[in-house]
Amino acid sequence: MNEIHALSGAYAVDALDAAERAEFEQHLAVCADCRAEVASFHETTALLAETEAETPPASLRAGVLSGISQVRPLPPEATSPTVATVVRRRRAPQLLAAAAAVVLLAVGAVLWHPWQTTQRDDLAAQVLNAPDAVKIIEKVPGGHGELTLVRSASLNRAVLIGHDVPPAPSGKTYQMWLQQPGQSMVSAGLMPRADEATLLAGDAATASAAAVSVEPAGGSEHPTTDPVAVFPLPAGDTGNDGA
Amino acid sequence: MSHLRPVPSDPPSDEGGSVGARLAELLKRASRGDEGAFAEFYDATSGRAFGLAVRVLRDRAQAEEVTQEAYLDCWRQAARFDAARGSALSWLLTIVHRKAVDRVRAAEAATRRDAAYGHREVGVSHDETSEAATASLEATRVRTALTDLTPHQRQAVELAFLGGYTHTEVATMLDLPLGTAKTRIRDGLIRLRDALGVGEVGMA
Numbered sequence: 001m002n003e004i005h006a007l008s009g010a011y012a013v014d015a016l017d018a019a020e021r022a023e024f025e026q027h028l029a030v031c032a033d034c035r036a037e038v039a040s041f042h043e044t045t046a047l048l049a050e051t052e053a054e055t056p057p058a059s060l061r062a063g064v065l066s067g068i069s070q071v072r073p074l075p076p077e078a079t080s081p082t083v084a085t086v087v088r089r090r091r092a093p094q095l096l097a098a099a100a101a102v103v104l105l106a107v108g109a110v111l112w113h114p115w116q117t118t119q120r121d122d123l124a125a126q127v128l129n130a131p132d133a134v135k136i137i138e139k140v141p142g143g144h145g146e147l148t149l150v151r152s153a154s155l156n157r158a159v160l161i162g163h164d165v166p167p168a169p170s171g172k173t174y175q176m177w178l179q180q181p182g183q184s185m186v187s188a189g190l191m192p193r194a195d196e197a198t199l200l201a202g203d204a205a206t207a208s209a210a211a212v213s214v215e216p217a218g219g220s221e222h223p224t225t226d227p228v229a230v231f232p233l234p235a236g237d238t239g240n241d242g243a
Numbered sequence: 244m245s246h247l248r249p250v251p252s253d254p255p256s257d258e259g260g261s262v263g264a265r266l267a268e269l270l271k272r273a274s275r276g277d278e279g280a281f282a283e284f285y286d287a288t289s290g291r292a293f294g295l296a297v298r299v300l301r302d303r304a305q306a307e308e309v310t311q312e313a314y315l316d317c318w319r320q321a322a323r324f325d326a327a328r329g330s331a332l333s334w335l336l337t338i339v340h341r342k343a344v345d346r347v348r349a350a351e352a353a354t355r356r357d358a359a360y361g362h363r364e365v366g367v368s369h370d371e372t373s374e375a376a377t378a379s380l381e382a383t384r385v386r387t388a389l390t391d392l393t394p395h396q397r398q399a400v401e402l403a404f405l406g407g408y409t410h411t412e413v414a415t416m417l418d419l420p421l422g423t424a425k426t427r428i429r430d431g432l433i434r435l436r437d438a439l440g441v442g443e444v445g446m447a
């Protein structure tokens with residue numbers, strides 16, 4: 001039993017931090033034993049919850065039932081075109097196995113992390129574990145927080161994770177940026193939770209820099225404040241797999 | 244690649260597999276837009292979902308919000324529930340728990356983070372909880388099974404699952420070396436699982 005298997009219990013009870021959780025979910029995609037173990041732990045903790053049962057207020061029932069009347073149930077899960085495209089365009093042979101694992105994970109994701117938009121998160125986990133992943137850490141001003149950028153040129157994607165980064169002030173949000181050589185910063189999406197691995201939108205392989213800034217809720221078209229972190233990205237990685 | 248086998252969603256002592264199967268069927272109907280089926284699913288599970296959220300969050304208003312969000316997620320994603328991979332109840336409660344824990348970590352509320360409070364709760368929580376719980380045979384069975392755990396395993400499992408603490412926090416609270424807490428949580432879950440007869444999930 002290696003180190004990662006030992007995390008199954010803490011994972012099942014949501015006792016991992018964001019980075020450990022992302023790492024373990026990647027492992028789950030390829031480890032049937034851990035999937036089975038986590039499933040059995042979820043059944044176990046469901047029984048443990050029995051000891052805490054408590055009658056909810058009637059307002060909850062009313063809220064749920066009026067809520068669902070305005071929400072359309074999703075169709076059964078299809079495989080992820082986003083992931084499949086990326087995988088196929090890059091390293092076909094090695095990554096086919098990974099693609100199969102991802103599809104399997106997507107199908108099984110209902111059990112492990114139905115609370116997330118699984119395809120984005122699967123891709124984020126792929127980036128974090130890519131063989132060519134490069135990690136850059138920047139300190140955030142004020143306090144001891146830091147932001148870590150992980151980029152995989154072969155996947156053409158980057159992921160940001162914060163450690164001890166304070167939440168954005170009320171009414172503000174963290175926004176991520178990518179800069180292509182010779183151009184200005186372009187939004188790579190919002191980062192509502194600094195402590196969660198967040199996938200940047202855009203071509204990370206060719207970008208010359210990434211940044212994070214504090215913006216009004218909803219985000220901005222261009223950075224309106226000095227970035228809290230800037231990550232210079234090494235040039236020359238064009239995502240051609242370096243082969 | 245192996246597949247997960249169906250999980251026995253009912254205790255062996257229960258009247259057959261009817262409860263788990265019925266919940267799964269209700270979710271299936273809900274996935275086709277049957278609101279009545281979902282209301283029935285809610286009525287059969289909401290005590291456990293809400294109770295778990297209250298236990299983790301320690302705040303009934305927040306617990307209500309989190310539970311509502313979780314049910315809306317279940318409604319939205321009902322088509323993606325697969326009875327072959329686990330019970331409907333554990334699917335729901337996994338969602339509730341993750342949401343409650345994420346909310347706690349985001350908020351970092353000072354009272355909630357008071358380690359002394361967590362310590363004080365260990366071992367007494369089960370005796371304090373609601374009348375509804377006392378009435379449940381299943382809860383009695385679980386409490387009995389909990390006595391199979393070593394006191395350390397039980398503390399680690401309860402602080403992590405019911406308290407919503409990370410394994411790092413659990414290690415600090417119990418004065419354990421860091422690596423020991425996650426092992427203890429896992430060992431405790433294995434022992435509890437086996438005592439409850441949940442074993443043999445998907446080892447095919």
